[in-house]
Amino acid sequence: MEATRLYRAWKQDQPQQQDDEEDEGPESTNLEEAIETAWAEIWEVLADINPYDFQKIVAGLLKGMGYHVSWVSPPGPDKGIDVLAHSDPLGVEGPRIKVQVKRTPESKVNAGTSREFMSTLGDNDVGLFVASGGFTRDAEKEAREQEKRRITLLDLQDLFDLWVEHYDSIPDAERSLLPLRFVPFLAPDS
Numbered sequence: 001m002e003a004t005r006l007y008r009a010w011k012q013d014q015p016q017q018q019d020d021e022e023d024e025g026p027e028s029t030n031l032e033e034a035i036e037t038a039w040a041e042i043w044e045v046l047a048d049i050n051p052y053d054f055q056k057i058v059a060g061l062l063k064g065m066g067y068h069v070s071w072v073s074p075p076g077p078d079k080g081i082d083v084l085a086h087s088d089p090l091g092v093e094g095p096r097i098k099v100q101v102k103r104t105p106e107s108k109v110n111a112g113t114s115r116e117f118m119s120t121l122g123d124n125d126v127g128l129f130v131a132s133g134g135f136t137r138d139a140e141k142e143a144r145e146q147e148k149r150r151i152t153l154l155d156l157q158d159l160f161d162l163w164v165e166h167y168d169s170i171p172d173a174e175r176s177l178l179p180l181r182f183v184p185f186l187a188p189d190s
Helices: 004-012 026-048 050-066 113-118 137-144 156-165
Strands: 068-072 083-086 096-102 124-129 150-154
Touching: 026 083, 026 156, 050 083, 050 096, 050 156, 113 124, 113 137, 113 150, 137 150, 150 156
Parallel strands: 096 124, 124 150
Antiparallel strands: 068 083, 083 096
C-alpha cells in the first residue's frame, strides 16, 4: 500500500526517540502498530481527498479553534488565498488570517511558493500555509526569518494534531470530511 510506504518514509525522517527497546512489552508493540496503521489510513484519506474538501477541513479546523471563517474559495482560481478568517464575527478586530492550502502529498512546498503566498499578506494579516506534502528546508527558513510578515506553516502531521485537539469543537459538516473514532488503548507502563 502506497500510504504505508510513504508513512514509513516520513517516520524514518523523524527524530529518533530514545526508548529502551528491551523494556518494550507486547502492549507497547501493539500500540505502536495500531498508531502506525491508523496514521497510514488517515494519511491515505488526506492524500486522496478532493482539494476543495481539504480546504474545507482547514476552514473547519479554524472554526473549531474559535475563529470566524468569512470566506472559503470556490472551485477555480483563487489567486493564492483559499480561506479568510478573523478573530471576531465582523472581522473588525485584527488580525485577518489568510490561508493557502496545498494538497500535494508527493511534493514539498518550496521557498518560491511560500514567498508568493507571503506577497499576498498585508501589514495586519497573518498567514497560514497548510501543505499536505510539507515544506522544504528553504521554505521553513524563509518563514522563520520573516520580520515583516507573520506566517505559520502546517504540514499534515501538524494539521492532524490540531484536528484531534479541537475535534469536539469542529462543526459537523467539516468533521464529516475527516471523521475519527477515539479508541481507548491501555497505556504501557512508564
